[in-house]
């Protein structure tokens with residue numbers, strides 16, 4: 001990672017020039033380096049190179065479908081992605097989260113909201129110090145190395161988004177304990193945000209698909225989620 005102390009290079013992909021420029025101003029004021037483009041094709045070119053730490057992506061672009069950009073980003077790594085959506089566009093928001101976006105910013109947005117969200121995804125994606133010590137679950141099947149920011153299931157390293165990683169970590173902190181959606185949102189994000197509770201289900205769904213093991217993350221109907229495997233030792 002090329003950022004320190006929560007300062008990063010942010011790529012803003014948004015075809016509305018006014019929004020693009022407002023975002024640039026806010027993010028630069030927060031100390032970030034900001035790249036902007038209104039073209040999906042140019043965004044893909046930039047993203048194929050190194051240097052971007054966070055992506056702010058409008059899904060409705062004139063040349064390339066933002067969903068395609070999101071897919072390509074998810075195929076090639078774990079760059080944190082915030083989707084930009086209009087307040088009314090719930091579909092976009094859900095679609096973005098299902099495709100692995102870490103969060104969304106609703107237009108019109110406040111400067112504080114945008115900078116908070118960027119700080120939060122950076123915080124979640126930052127690699128810890130190099131002093132790995134794995135915690136094991138389910139008789140050695142699941143290994144979580146929090147400082148190294150790595151999880152391995154049956155010997156295969158899991159490629160999780162920062163949000164999915166946060167959910168797994170929260171559940172694994174206390175196996176068997178049931179976490180409500182509200183608690184998960186608070187633990188994963190570090191701040192409260194009403195309305196996010198419902199979308200945590202999309203992240204859990206994605207996490208489960210990646211785990212590919214049905215009983216690892218259990219749903220407790222009407223309450224929330226829990227880790228179904230015990231911690232070893």
Ligand code: CA
Nearest residue numbers: 015058060061
């Ligand atoms: Ca647009």
